[in-house]
Amino acid sequence: MRLILIRHPQPLVAPGVCYGSSDLPAEPKDLERVLAELRTSASIGSGKAHAPLIPDDTPLYASPLLRCAALAHRLGTPVLDARLAEMDFGAWELRSWDDIPRAEVDAWAADLVHYRPGGGENVLLVAARVAAFRAELLRQPHAQAAIICHAGTIRLLTALQAGLPLHETALLAAASPHKTAYGEAVILEASA
Template sequence: MRLILVRHPTPQVTSSTCYGCSDVAVAPQEITTVRASLQATLPTGVPLYASPLRRCADLAAALAQDLPASALHFDARLAEMDFGAWEMQPWHAIARADIDAWAADLAHYRPGGGENVLAMATRVNAFLGDLLREKHETAVIICHAGTIRLLSALQARLPLEETALLAAHSAHKIAYGATVVVDF
């Protein structure tokens, strides 16, 4: 199965803010710009999956209109990581000791008391397992950088803790509105 992973457009939040699973909006012109760039490249008639967070859901709803016969499914397992008390805080306001503790144990530490990377990997892996059982040739997934990194890491078919670490250690170079193709 080919997965075409699309990162949501630029959200209306400063780049210095930790916003993980917070439901931040995207400016309409951002959705229009990303939508226009994707219309010519995404296949039609394939299932479309999306995180229910607005920054993904708004783009997905627009694309479902553009891609004839594409069924749209929202799945909470595609949401970005929950950073707990860190959500919507400026990164510089988060105690250095807490960030260092997370860096020392990327798989298990729960930033801000929220979700750890291993828990996120578990839910993303469950989504992928369900999707692979549907046996589509291709699917488009509108989601977040963290979700894309995990779906890409799952391709290696490593034990889940190793997958979580692989994703956590991978460089974050996924632009807003960009696509990543992964074959399973």
């Protein structure tokens, strides 16, 4: 199945703030930019005409967090699934990264898979819920599906492609550099 993974538009939050599972809306201008790009992103033929990246008949799934759901609802009628939400950073949520004690950040860096930043989720828990979503999706008879989600979710869905045990998948995703831009699409060919 072809998976079209799309990161949400830029959220309304100050730079340098930890905002994992916080339910922040998308910045309105960035929402419009991403929507316009998705509707005209696939060139046809000589490039004179454009088609949407997500055809109308493509099943659409999204994280229920506002920054994802707003885009998904503008694209169609999504299935909102909490398993696609970004990691919960507990007490770190909506704090400046500079205000989080260095010792806590170092503890997370020392154990990327099991440490619970701010007492929230650890990467292994997030990997388990994302893997459960993926397994259920791949049992569907779709040729492709679009998923509006978060950078962390995209890293996990990408890492799941390797077919590794869940612990190794979580470590692979956690150690992967964060490089998915707001509104960027990542295409995967996935199989069960």
